[in-house]
Amino acid sequence: MSYNGIPYPASYTNNRTFVITVKNVSMTNSRGTNVFCKLSSNPSRGTVLFVSKAPDEPKNISCQTQDIKTLTCVWSPGEKSNLSGVHSPKYTLYEWFSQKSSSCSRDSCIWSIERNQQIYNFTLTAENHLGKRAVNIVVDVTQRVHPLAPTDLVTNHLSATHVLLNWSLKANYTVLLLLCQIELHRSYRFLELRNTTIKGETSSSLYSVSLDQLQPYTNYTLRVQCMEASYLQRWSKWSEKLMIRMQEAVPTAALDIWREVNKVNDGRNVTLYWRHLPAFHANGNIVFYDVTWQRLDDISEPQSNTYPALPNSNSTQIIIGRQAYLISITARNAAGSSPPSEIRIPAIAENRIENIKEERIYGKDGGIYISWQPVPSAFHGYIVDWCNFPRSQHCDFQWKKFNSSINADVIKSSAFTPGVRYDFRIYGSKKDGEYLLEERTGYIKELASSVKTPVKIIKIEPDALTMTWDPHRKDESQRGFISGYYVYLKTSEGICDLKESAEHIPLGQSTVCRFSIPNPEEKSFTINQLRPNTKYEVAVVSVTGGGESAVEFSKADTSSDTRAVILVIVLSVIIFSIMALMLLIMGYWKRKWLKDLCYPDIPDPHKSRVLSLGVLKGNADSHVMTPSRCIVQNLETVNMQELEKLQVCEKLENGKDHQSDLSNGGLDRDIKTICCHLRDDVHSGTSPSHMEHARDVNPAYENLHEALYQPQPHTYLEFFNTNYCNTPEYKPQIEVPHKRFQFNDLHNSSIPLASMGYKTEADLIWSIVTSEDLPSFDDGAMSPTSLSSAAFLLKD
Numbered sequence: 001m002s003y004n005g006i007p008y009p010a011s012y013t014n015n016r017t018f019v020i021t022v023k024n025v026s027m028t029n030s031r032g033t034n035v036f037c038k039l040s041s042n043p044s045r046g047t048v049l050f051v052s053k054a055p056d057e058p059k060n061i062s063c064q065t066q067d068i069k070t071l072t073c074v075w076s077p078g079e080k081s082n083l084s085g086v087h088s089p090k091y092t093l094y095e096w097f098s099q100k101s102s103s104c105s106r107d108s109c110i111w112s113i114e115r116n117q118q119i120y121n122f123t124l125t126a127e128n129h130l131g132k133r134a135v136n137i138v139v140d141v142t143q144r145v146h147p148l149a150p151t152d153l154v155t156n157h158l159s160a161t162h163v164l165l166n167w168s169l170k171a172n173y174t175v176l177l178l179l180c181q182i183e184l185h186r187s188y189r190f191l192e193l194r195n196t197t198i199k200g201e202t203s204s205s206l207y208s209v210s211l212d213q214l215q216p217y218t219n220y221t222l223r224v225q226c227m228e229a230s231y232l233q234r235w236s237k238w239s240e241k242l243m244i245r246m247q248e249a250v251p252t253a254a255l256d257i258w259r260e261v262n263k264v265n266d267g268r269n270v271t272l273y274w275r276h277l278p279a280f281h282a283n284g285n286i287v288f289y290d291v292t293w294q295r296l297d298d299i300s301e302p303q304s305n306t307y308p309a310l311p312n313s314n315s316t317q318i319i320i321g322r323q324a325y326l327i328s329i330t331a332r333n334a335a336g337s338s339p340p341s342e343i344r345i346p347a348i349a350e351n352r353i354e355n356i357k358e359e360r361i362y363g364k365d366g367g368i369y370i371s372w373q374p375v376p377s378a379f380h381g382y383i384v385d386w387c388n389f390p391r392s393q394h395c396d397f398q399w400k401k402f403n404s405s406i407n408a409d410v411i412k413s414s415a416f417t418p419g420v421r422y423d424f425r426i427y428g429s430k431k432d433g434e435y436l437l438e439e440r441t442g443y444i445k446e447l448a449s450s451v452k453t454p455v456k457i458i459k460i461e462p463d464a465l466t467m468t469w470d471p472h473r474k475d476e477s478q479r480g481f482i483s484g485y486y487v488y489l490k491t492s493e494g495i496c497d498l499k500e501s502a503e504h505i506p507l508g509q510s511t512v513c514r515f516s517i518p519n520p521e522e523k524s525f526t527i528n529q530l531r532p533n534t535k536y537e538v539a540v541v542s543v544t545g546g547g548e549s550a551v552e553f554s555k556a557d558t559s560s561d562t563r564a565v566i567l568v569i570v571l572s573v574i575i576f577s578i579m580a581l582m583l584l585i586m587g588y589w590k591r592k593w594l595k596d597l598c599y600p601d602i603p604d605p606h607k608s609r610v611l612s613l614g615v616l617k618g619n620a621d622s623h624v625m626t627p628s629r630c631i632v633q634n635l636e637t638v639n640m641q642e643l644e645k646l647q648v649c650e651k652l653e654n655g656k657d658h659q660s661d662l663s664n665g666g667l668d669r670d671i672k673t674i675c676c677h678l679r680d681d682v683h684s685g686t687s688p689s690h691m692e693h694a695r696d697v698n699p700a701y702e703n704l705h706e707a708l709y710q711p712q713p714h715t716y717l718e719f720f721n722t723n724y725c726n727t728p729e730y731k732p733q734i735e736v737p738h739k740r741f742q743f744n745d746l747h748n749s750s751i752p753l754a755s756m757g758y759k760t761e762a763d764l765i766w767s768i769v770t771s772e773d774l775p776s777f778d779d780g781a782m783s784p785t786s787l788s789s790a791a792f793l794l795k796d
Contacts, residue, residue: 052082054131055089058124061137063111064144064234067171071111071139073104075124080106089128096121113141143230145176149237150207150224160216160249160283160335165209167224167239173200179229182209183238185221187279197229216249216283217333248284251277251338255289257329258385258399259343267322270345273315273397277331277338284333293318293327296344315397322348324432346433360481361424361442362545367412372426372438374407379428382406382437386424388415419447419479419546446480446545452552453485453540458524462532462561467554468524469540480544487515487525488551490537498529507551532561 056078063073073093081089093109094101097120102109104124111120118141125134150167157163165182178200184191196209214220222242227235260271272291276282286309294302307316309331318327324347331338361370370384382402387395396415416422423441427434459466471482489496494510501513517525530536537553587594 052087052130055081055126055128055133057133058091058126058135061124061135062144063120063122063137063139064146065113065141066146066148066236068141068145068173068175069113069171071113071120071141071144072108073111073122073124073137073139074108075135077106077126081128083128087129089126092125092127094123094125096123118142142175143228143233145173145228146234147171147173147176147178147226147228147236150180150226150239152206153222153224153239153242155222155242155244157247158210160247161214162210162212163214163244163246165211165222165224165242166206168203168206169201169226170203172202174202176200177229178207178226179232180207180209180224180226181235182211183223183225184211186215187219188221191220214246215280216246216335217285218246218279220244220246248333248335250336251282251284251286251331251333253277253281254339255329255331255341256401257341257343258383258397259327259345260397261345263348264319268320268345268348269317270320270325270327271315271317272327272329272343273399274329274331274341276314281338282331282333284335286331286333288332289316290330290332290337291316291318291327292329293320293325295321296324296326320345344431344433346435356436356439358423358439358441361440362446363442363444365410366444367410368416368422368424368442368444369408369410370424370426370440370442371408374404375428375437376404379430379435380404381429383427383429383434384409384411384424385427386411386422388413390420390422416444418445419443419450421478443480443545448547449479449482449542449544449549451478451542452550453542454552455538455540455554457538457554457556459526460556460558461530462559462563463530464526464528465530465536465538465556465558466524466526467538467540471521471523480546482520482542482544483518484520484543485517485522485525486541486543486548487517487527488539488541488553489513489515489527490539490553492535498527500529530558532558532564534558 058075058077061073061075063071065071077089077091081087089106091104091106091109092101093104093111095111097117098114102111109124111122120139120141122137122139123134124137125132127133148169148171150169152166152168154166155163156166169178177197179195179197182194182196184194194209194211198207198209201207211222220243222244224239225235225237227233255277256275258273260273262269262271274289277286289307289309290304291307292302292304294300305316305318307313325345327343327345328340329343330340361368363369372382374382381404383399384402385397385399388398389396398413400409400411402409411424421441421443424439425436426438426440428437453469455467455469457465457467467487469485488507489498489501490507490510490512496504496511496513498513502516503514504511505514506512515525515527525540527538534557536556536558538556539551539553541548541551543549
């Protein structure tokens, strides 16, 4: 711690309590201002040096009066001094003309106004021990008036539209000209400000202002403020508010009326509607509605009725005949009745319009856009009516009128709700009444239908299913125009593979088929190309301008396709039948070719002359057949030894297998006889022609002939399948098996084959008896007849 640069001893700064007393020092700073310094000590804060100065000059001094009895002067004193008591600044107001002064507070001062003095010259002084400041102001009392707030407001009704407003000012303003302002609120809403200039009065006098052009039977709220009119210094405060109601007057406007006409028995029921008059036209409380009606062709006294005005009632009903009528309605309050409103109802025969079609309309600009075909030459105006609440019993019937130059409008109403259908009727006005011209229906905004479409599956086939549903009716559930339907098909696999599906769209976590039905009147649909024995789910949703209704799936399982199996069988039978028929037709057409190719004619052995030995009687050298263009395969001329013939006979005589077969009818004996002749011929060189004699002598030869010609086995048929000749005209009767008999096995036969393979009957017998297979008659390979036919060819 130090003072003037000289530090204090350290012993004084070690948190010890000490007191230093220094005389007050007055000095002048660099700006020439007197400064007062004071040094004080505090145990907790140490030594503090306080510096003060002379007071600031008062600024923005002004003086005003409200009652012209006292002046109130105010100013801005500047920074507050840190000196108090006898050292704080003092403020004094001095008036030079009266040589009077008055002590003031730090920022204001009150001066009494002398009755004969209007001008005041004031000097305001602020002073302390360090200095003094002073300012001057000249005040004209008449220019410094701030009037008091008006009080005691009252009104005096002169008429339904004119009142006299009175109030008081608790001061003597006779030397002033006042400007007063009246603020009017109608039905608690600001209406207007009205200004008026009046001469000041004494404090006991009333100020009056006349207010006209007010609305009858209307609530007003009033308040007043005033100011000095010559210098416009400052408004007084507002007075308290005054509420008044104007008196009733006769209604100034006719009712806006409309009607609905319905046929009943031989007459008509007419529902009359009217809109309540606004307050500025009603001019009072409407208590009755007077209705009169009269036939236009009747000059008698009209019928009338009076209906009390109820808060929520704006309609009544009357019964009229089939003729044209004139109806009049007036509204009545305590002051009188409104001008009459007239409406004409044409006769029934004249108010008939056919083929009126309902057309759709849509929302626009917060309302519903409606238009019609104008006919200005026929109608002088148009009326459009509708219900604000079509789903309620209280429909709140509304209407709007247009002149003949208008044919479209956006109908707006705070009651219009999205998803609600509104019906509109358009009438044309003539002198004799109004005629229905067109009808419209629409939504301010369409929404998706809130009703699910229940589906009924009426037919399920292996590859198709048919469903039906009930079309949406025109009721409160229909929240938009039904433009069509969507049919959804979902499989258990969650995929869609139908080619005829219009769209494949994702629904949830699977893909479904969607079919579009553009006809809103449609109520059935068939889905084809389904798979048999498969689980499906189907749903139908209605489509509006607001979207689709909720989806509700129904399960459907296709049955097994038994028809396909039957169809395959039937087709197979048909195809087989057609092929068989074609083969039959071809076989019949080519029957000769097929017969010659597959089954050539086989000669009857019983009719053959080969084995008939009687043939050789007449001509022993004649041949059985003469081959024509036939080449014999594997034939060579051999000479048969007589020894081989005898061996054959021995085999026949000793054969055990044939004993039973040859024993019947002495066949065995006959064979032995023949063999004996053969031996004799061999030894004696007898010609084979002796055989003819043996045949003629012994009838057993004929039995041998029959035994040799038995039915041929299967090998016989296979023989003919081999082409032995260049032409199909000749075939060997049977092919001699190579293992059992070959012509090559006959060694050095001395008997030549006559005519390249053809033998006489004697040679044939020798060929038979030389076969090693002849004794085996039970062998199924071939018959003796086949063996006996192996050495010659038969002619077709």
